[in-house]
Amino acid sequence: MEEVSVDERADGSLRIVLRGEIDFNNAASVIEVIRGVVARQRPEHVVVDLGEVTFLDSSGLAVLVNAMKAAEAVGAAYRVEQPNLKVTDQLRITGLLEPFGLAET
Amino acid sequence: MMFSRPFSHESLREVRHDVQRRAERHGLTGVALYRFVVAVNEITTNAVQHGGGQGRLEMWTSGDRVHCRVTDQGPGLPPGYEIRPPSSRAQSGRGLWIASQGCDAFEVRRADGVTTVTLTGGPG
Numbered sequence: 001m002e003e004v005s006v007d008e009r010a011d012g013s014l015r016i017v018l019r020g021e022i023d024f025n026n027a028a029s030v031i032e033v034i035r036g037v038v039a040r041q042r043p044e045h046v047v048v049d050l051g052e053v054t055f056l057d058s059s060g061l062a063v064l065v066n067a068m069k070a071a072e073a074v075g076a077a078y079r080v081e082q083p084n085l086k087v088t089d090q091l092r093i094t095g096l097l098e099p100f101g102l103a104e105t
Numbered sequence: 106m107m108f109s110r111p112f113s114h115e116s117l118r119e120v121r122h123d124v125q126r127r128a129e130r131h132g133l134t135g136v137a138l139y140r141f142v143v144a145v146n147e148i149t150t151n152a153v154q155h156g157g158g159q160g161r162l163e164m165w166t167s168g169d170r171v172h173c174r175v176t177d178q179g180p181g182l183p184p185g186y187e188i189r190p191p192s193s194r195a196q197s198g199r200g201l202w203i204a205s206q207g208c209d210a211f212e213v214r215r216a217d218g219v220t221t222v223t224l225t226g227g228p229g
Contacts, residue, residue: 021118023117023118023121023146023150024117024150024153024154025114025117025118055121055142055143056143057143057146057147057150057200058147058150058197058199058200058203059150061199061203062196062197062199065193065194065195065196066196069194085135085136086135086136086139086140089136089139089140090139090140090143090203093202093203093206093207094190094191094193094199094202094203095190095191095193096193098193099193099194
């Protein structure tokens with residue numbers, strides 16, 4: 001699936017790269033991929049890279065929350081990286097900056 | 106000039122791109138444009154999920170504002186429903202919150218079996 005790719009690092013971290021538009025159409029299949037790989041690999045860190053994401057709806061936000069819960073279930077640290085300014089604004093409105101390790105200092 | 110079109114699950118993205126293009130042409134940019142497109146998309150998606158699977162979008166402008174009206178034949182919001190900030194751990198329930206926060210004006214009405222949501226955006 002082109003919206004999501006997964007890169008397992010030698011240091012025990014799992015990097016999940018999301019791309020393009022994550023919405024009601026594809027959110028369920030994206031979260032299925034993420035849940036599967038996190039449960040299988042049991043990484044120490046899970047990082048979701050949003051650098052190439054251009055649009056997120058509330059289903060896309062739920063993907064990120066579900067990824068956080070999947071990480072917690074295997075005891076992994078979780079963070080979200082590189083949201084663009086618009087997505088950062090959206091995460092602020094929904095109170096998700098801090099849980100995603102993006103709190104402004 | 107009024108733009109009007111029906112939508113269903115298959116056309117949610119197409120409608121969103123229509124709204125984005127038209128709002129952009131009317132002068133919305135950056136975060137203000139994104140917030141408005143996100144807001145309208147939440148309402149069309151709600152109509153598909155809970156409002157009978159389809160609906161109609163109308164879009165028009167006044168001054169520097171853009172307006173969208175989304176109608177569906179679903180049951181509408183439960184009586185007494187309050188739009189409030191979601192818990193950061195919630196699986197769902199963020200849609201109406203980001204929709205209501207993303208526009209200058211946001212109104213939900215229910216009459217004669219039709220739910221109507223009107224959203225207004227501006228250049229920020």
